[in-house]
Amino acid sequence: MASTSSSHSFTTCVLFLFFLYLSCFFNNLDAKHSITNTHKHKHQHNHNHIHNSPLNPRLYRAFLALQAWKHVIYSDPKNITSNWVGPSVCNYTGIYCAPSLDDPKITVVAGIDLNHADIAGFLPDELAFLCDLSLLHLNSNRFCGIIPKTFSNLTHLYELDLSNNRFVGPFPSVVLSLPSLTYLDLRYNEFEGPLPPELFNKAFDAFFLNNNRFTSSIPRNLGKSKASVMVFANNKFGGCLPESIVNFANTLEELLLINTSISGCLPQQVGFLYKLRVLDVSFNNIVGPIPYSLAGLSHLEQLNLGHNMMSGIVPVGICELPNLVNFTFSYNFFCEEEGICKNLTSKKIAFDDRRNCLPEKALQRSEKECSAKLEHPVDCFELCCVEGGLGNNVSAGSMAIPPSATAPAAMPLSAAPLVAPSHP
Numbered sequence: 001m002a003s004t005s006s007s008h009s010f011t012t013c014v015l016f017l018f019f020l021y022l023s024c025f026f027n028n029l030d031a032k033h034s035i036t037n038t039h040k041h042k043h044q045h046n047h048n049h050i051h052n053s054p055l056n057p058r059l060y061r062a063f064l065a066l067q068a069w070k071h072v073i074y075s076d077p078k079n080i081t082s083n084w085v086g087p088s089v090c091n092y093t094g095i096y097c098a099p100s101l102d103d104p105k106i107t108v109v110a111g112i113d114l115n116h117a118d119i120a121g122f123l124p125d126e127l128a129f130l131c132d133l134s135l136l137h138l139n140s141n142r143f144c145g146i147i148p149k150t151f152s153n154l155t156h157l158y159e160l161d162l163s164n165n166r167f168v169g170p171f172p173s174v175v176l177s178l179p180s181l182t183y184l185d186l187r188y189n190e191f192e193g194p195l196p197p198e199l200f201n202k203a204f205d206a207f208f209l210n211n212n213r214f215t216s217s218i219p220r221n222l223g224k225s226k227a228s229v230m231v232f233a234n235n236k237f238g239g240c241l242p243e244s245i246v247n248f249a250n251t252l253e254e255l256l257l258i259n260t261s262i263s264g265c266l267p268q269q270v271g272f273l274y275k276l277r278v279l280d281v282s283f284n285n286i287v288g289p290i291p292y293s294l295a296g297l298s299h300l301e302q303l304n305l306g307h308n309m310m311s312g313i314v315p316v317g318i319c320e321l322p323n324l325v326n327f328t329f330s331y332n333f334f335c336e337e338e339g340i341c342k343n344l345t346s347k348k349i350a351f352d353d354r355r356n357c358l359p360e361k362a363l364q365r366s367e368k369e370c371s372a373k374l375e376h377p378v379d380c381f382e383l384c385c386v387e388g389g390l391g392n393n394v395s396a397g398s399m400a401i402p403p404s405a406t407a408p409a410a411m412p413l414s415a416a417p418l419v420a421p422s423h424p
């Protein structure tokens with residue numbers, strides 16, 4: 001620990017001297033073009049020779065940032081950064097310049113695209129000098145460590161793609177302070193711990209959090225989000241899908257909760273997400289019936305409920321959805337398919353109904369498995385995340401509720417229409 005920090009401060013010191021040296025060098029070399037021009041520029045707006053100079057002050061700061069970054073790149077097998085030398089940052093591979101948003105006469109670094117570069121290293125604090133950056137795409141590299149707090153300076157950042165790297169630490173809350181951020185992709189990293197509730201109040205179009213180590217439940221009071229795509233798959237959230245998911249109704253088109261340790265019943269509010277095209281809750285511990293409300297999802301194309309512990313009937317309203325092309329509900333305990341659900345082939349819907357308790361179908365569970373499940377009906381009201389109720393901390397172990405514990409409201413499994421689970 002101590003040696004790490006002392007070597008770190010040594011590095012910082014060396015870096016500092018290096019920059020001091022560089023800045024003296026460039027001040028001497030380019031003084032007329034860069035630093036002094038800031039002042040000239042302020043006073044002579046019609047002069048645009050700054051545009052032609054190799055280093056306006058913002059490009060100069062970008063130069064410092066990129067050199068600091070290059071310094072902490074330890075492996076670059078495709079030699080992407082080998083031309084990151086000298087002051088012409090706009091010629092560096094992966095660096096994109098554009099006129100500044102606040103002054104079109106000034107060229108600034110507006111985008112960085114190092115997707116699939118396979119670079120190993122980390123992100124230095126100095127990246128904060130790139131305060132004109134709109135796009136940062138680092139998909140499929142080997143960057144590690146944490147996202148620097150100084151990223152809060154990147155107030156124009158619009159798209160941040162850090163996917164498929166080796167970033168660690170808690171959810172990088174600094175991204176929540178970026179006013180322009182619209183697209184956030186953190187998938188395939190090693191972020192861990194809970195998601196901050198504020199994440200769901202941001203005006204992001206899309207966020208991808210899948211394949212990390214996020215834990216704890218999805219916050220129960222989800223704010224009004226503007227997201228159209230939310231991918232949570234392959235994390236260890238646990239808890240229920242909260243009813244407040246309905247707050248996403250006006251925008252949400254894809255909800256992917258695959259393998260997120262979600263338990264409890266599906267709230268009927270999922271059926272109010274009227275724009276949904278893709279709903280995938282497979283590989284969880286979800287129990288109880290399919291909410292009838294799902295029959296209202298007229299845009300739904302893909303529905304995957306597979307690999308859960310759901311039971312009851314497969315309602316005809318879902319099989320009749322006009323846009324459904326793929327309905328997977330294998331590896332559950334459904335015991336009846338209503339109407340046309342028996343023959344989805346006739347509707348040209350791809351389906352998978354294996355490993356349920358469907359008496360007329362092949363490849364089902366054994367009678368023993370099915371009757372064991374039927375002996376323990378599920379009471380969604382008791383189980384689920386009712387606002388102010390039991391909360392969303394339902395552990396997988398509490399699934400098999402003994403019959404004596406089921407309240408009078410518990411319906412027989414085959415009478416699944418739990419429209420509004422209003423408790424008497």
Ligand SMILES: *[C@@H]1O[C@H](CO)[C@@H](O)[C@H](O)[C@H]1NC(C)=O
Pocket residue numbers: 077078079
């Ligand atoms: C990168 O540069 C090194 C050293 O200059 C060279 O040996 C290697 O072949 C280069 N790799 C690629 C992919 O160009």
Ligand SMILES: *[C@@H]1O[C@H](CO)[C@@H](O)[C@H](O)[C@H]1NC(C)=O
Pocket residue numbers: 088091
């Ligand atoms: C940068 O690229 C431009 C256009 O390709 C070229 O004209 C210019 O000489 C390059 N500058 C340097 C310093 O390499």
Ligand SMILES: *[C@@H]1O[C@H](CO)[C@@H](O)[C@H](O)[C@H]1NC(C)=O
Pocket residue numbers: 126128129131150153
């Ligand atoms: C943030 O950006 C400004 C320019 O907008 C720059 O002067 C400042 O040094 C940056 N702050 C940090 C912490 O890098």
Ligand SMILES: *[C@@H]1O[C@H](CO)[C@@H](O)[C@H](O)[C@H]1NC(C)=O
Pocket residue numbers: 234235236259283
């Ligand atoms: C589910 O996610 C865990 C990590 O949280 C992973 O180890 C496991 O392989 C995933 N299971 C499936 C079926 O994808």
Ligand SMILES: *[C@@H]1O[C@H](CO)[C@@H](O)[C@H](O)[C@H]1NC(C)=O
Pocket residue numbers: 304326327328350
């Ligand atoms: C239907 O969806 C399942 C689960 O996502 C997938 O495995 C399967 O390949 C899909 N079938 C077709 C025909 O697209």
Ligand SMILES: *[C@@H]1O[C@H](CO)[C@@H](O)[C@H](O)[C@H]1NC(C)=O
Pocket residue numbers: 343345346
């Ligand atoms: C399902 O429907 C198709 C076409 O309508 C028909 O050919 C097939 O016999 C039906 N299968 C069953 C099991 O009823």
Ligand SMILES: *[C@@H]1O[C@H](CO)[C@@H](O)[C@H](O)[C@H]1NC(C)=O
Pocket residue numbers: 216217393
């Ligand atoms: C969930 O409940 C268990 C046992 O009741 C407790 O140990 C755990 O800390 C709870 N988890 C959360 C996230 O509240």
